[in-house]
Amino acid sequence: MNILVCIKQVPDTKIIKVNPKTNTLDRSSAPAILNPYDAHAVEEAVGLRAVHGGKVTVLCMGPPQAKEAIKKCVEIGADEGFLISDRRFAGADTLATSYALYKAIQKMMVDDGVDLVLCGKHAIDGDTGQTGPGIARRLGIPPLTNVIKIEEVDLENQQMKVHRKIENGYELIQSSLPCLLTVEKEINEVAYSPLPNMLRAARYTPTIWTVDDLNDVDIKQLGLKGSPTIVGKMWPPAKSEGANIIEGDVKKQVSEIVSLVLEKRELFEVKGGE
């Protein structure tokens, strides 16, 4: 089973610091990491390979240093990694991103078919989750988003069944292969990498492609030029008058909070019949 996983390198938004005076991001404070959801996608692919055989390939679009994210995937167990990196890709929104990734996948498919494409549910730098369905549409394969479990893979009949998370529940959905899944964190636990993977990753250099390595690319659809959305104005969120700050020692603070809450008696009224 040939599995392709699209992965993105993102700033670690949990660590990133905002300068409260200028409202801007201190980018140097944020280490770049493998998008956490994509780590789960790679883990899932590695698990499927263990059962069905085949190969796990990762694909990333990003600056040269994104090869670190690919190495992380090799640690998790990916066989191979491709980085498409070129200034002409820069500034892409999700539509231009899915176009570039699609062109790379097409090129990869010249040598090898792909049975399954995996993406993360979303990338934590934007939380959009639009790239996966975009790639699927371009490849002409069904997208199954927010997958929490792969129930069955039937290679003989080229079919799979997955659980797709929806509001308060899930749906069991069947799809023919190839298809594209975007995965949630619940799908698996990313296991600690075995030593041989770590060693392999440390020495690994991914294949790097530029725009010129891809076939039949319409340059107008790439990067900033190929992105229909642009950022207009930016402004800091409106500030209200600000909080009434409760001064005093902790005892006084506690008693003031308790009384201001208890004054709102409707919060504690017994509802009829309960």
Place this chain on the structure above:
Amino acid sequence: MNLEEYRGVWVFIEQRNGKLVDVGLELLGAGRDLADKLEVDLCGVLLGHNIKDLSKDLFEYGADKVYVIDDPILEQYRSETYMVAVGDLVRKYKPEIFLYGATSNGKDLASAVATEVMTGLTADTTLLDVDLEKRLFEASRPAFGGNIMATILCKKHRPQMATVRPKVMKKRDREEGRVGELIEESISLQEESLRTKVLEIVRDTKKAVNLEDAVIIVSAGKGIKDEKGLQMVRELADVLNGTVGASRDIVEAGLIGHDHQVGQTGLTVTPKLYFAIGISGAVQHTVGMENSETIVAINNDPDAAIFNVAHHGVVADAFEIVPLLTEEFKKALQEEAKEGGVAHA
């Protein structure tokens, strides 16, 4: 692309089992304002099977027109079928703005349609407007890059599309008897040629958390540090019979499930009382809770942005003050219960 050909504001109307999902009505409310400014029709797009009657509600909530495709093939949501149906409608009728609820299916559909018709899509917007002079849709959302809001524009492509969080926009009051034009369309797909099939839908009826209806929410952020800190917050919530909410950071850290997350990519909540404990007040968080009736913030940093949106603030160490609060509330509520005054809801 001739932008002039594109007119009208569209809203994707999600239904589940023949029942309208609230966010669709909320977007009709928001869409009505946009359509009035632009002096165009507001249209609902309703897909499914045996759902035609729902259009009556859509007119009463503000739609001028409803495009309906009623077909067994559309009974359950599938990207594969909905994407084609909506894509065909867009190509035929050419709307200038198209809104979708940011639900699982709404996001899935919007992403697929954006690629299908090759246009721009802005995710998880919290503020919508139009620039009349340029006739441009202004979809705003908290920007990655700090405590800042950004307007995203789509200048050269149509329709201009956005997903909008549930509960952010307001539905209008129902206008009984308001009518509109129903336009029926069909879909050309055959079941045999489709590649996906929904086999079963499993609803978790004993939904563990219901933040959206909670009267009191006690939310924890990174300041509570770990499991133990979270437990402390849970205890306060228990005493108040409140529900535990969370910032994205502790959700991402794996301390608590995503269904507790408040904010731009979590839930929008409007409880009567919202405690923010150890939450810095990033705009991605505050867009989800700023309309709460009373907000009490606890943070040991006097400059924390959360104090800009809170009504009452205490600069204190959560590890010291929260257990004390729990204890005092427990005493006070027991006391009052004895006196028969305030009962524990």
